[in-house]
Amino acid sequence: MICSVERVIENIEVSESIYKLSIEGEFEGKPGQFYMLKLLSGETLLPRPISIHDNDKEKITFLYHVAGKGTKEISKLKLGDEIQVMGPLGNGFNLKDIKGRVALIAGGIGIAPMQYLAKEIKDSQIDFYAGFRDVPYSLDEIEKHCNALYIATESGNVGYKGYVIDILEPEKYDVVVCCGPKIMMDKVVEMCREKNTKLYVSMENRMACGIGACLGCTCKTVDGNKTTCKTGPVFLGEELVL
Template identity: 50%
Template sequence: MKVIKSRIIENNLVSDRIYRLKVEFTGDIIPGQFFMIKTLDNSFLLPRPISVHDFNQNELTFLYRTEGTGTTKISTMRENDALQLFGPLGNGFDVNELKGRTAIIGGGIGAAPLLYLSKVLGRNADVYLGYKDDVYIDDLFRQYAGSTVVCTEDGCIGEKGFVTEFIDYKKYDAVVTCGPEIMMNKIIESCREHNIKCFVSLERRMACGMGVCLGCTVETKNGYKRACKDGPIFSADELR
């Protein structure tokens, strides 16, 4: 974990309000970790937490959606601009827990932190991606996964319906998911019914990223935990 000034390699719009940011970084990263990102001009006070989308040698990639002042400012930055990175932060996925066949399930921008995991697990994992209508990163998953199923609510691309309708849980030893909480809750229920290990990546508002401010607490069976320090990856069994 370190604070560095990094150079932007590219920062491109890939879909409506969705950007792919590539920066220089040297170090070790676990799939599921994140960074706190800040511009150097102090145009916004608190850094923004953005999960690792991909990592390749000295090139670190983020996929993010513009939501407010911070991410909108980041989206205006261009090649060779400098920004501040603090990380990697969080626990990341324990790949040793994902032995056997794994289903990786992403909903919308929740698919962002799952690509690097898909690369690490390779053909031992199948990927399920659900979108409202606009599909923007399925081609990258297809490079690594055993199979990839894409769903849109109106059927404009791929299968028609919600991604949760197309998963055969009996095929899998473990499930990993990130996306809207209503989707993840349904997946957790299905995993409990089939007695399958399930791990979720939770999104919370974060101010520090180090577990100091306690602004990202998550209720678990063992009390409240911090999404930034104890997560953002949690076993579904420990969540309330």
């Protein structure tokens, strides 16, 4: 784990209130892990946890939703500005276990960790299911690594009109991976349990410290409460208590 000050090389709005931030350098981190990002100056004291969207030898990229004061401040960063980064944090996906016919399903900003995951899964047949309220975003790179892409929008503007879980058939897959709003993920957990399909879930609980110290991001599991930031954010579906 590192905690350092790094240089921003890109911070662009890719859809309404959705930004892509790239930071220069070679960083560690596997799909499903995250970094805590913090401005060097600003009104927000606590860093913000943001999933790794992509990672290579030249830069690390984050996709985030401007949902409050902290992410609003991050969205104002420009080329050449500096930001404090701490990570990688959390436990990511077990890549050796995600194989065969795989369904990746994301709701809204839950798409953030899926690009890096799709790129890193080897020798798998991947179908990607993406759900949005109205306008899809950040699909071009993911689509390169997938066998099929299924889109659903609540407005019906693109693809299936409704929720993306309406078109998911978990029994067709060896493994399902899900990230998105809790109400969506709870439903996917139920669907996969009913069809006896292995499921990995990337939780989106609010995190303050990122290292399991504050206990503010606990979730219920069959083995008791566990911190999302340290034990997760990735859990097996069978571990979770809804």
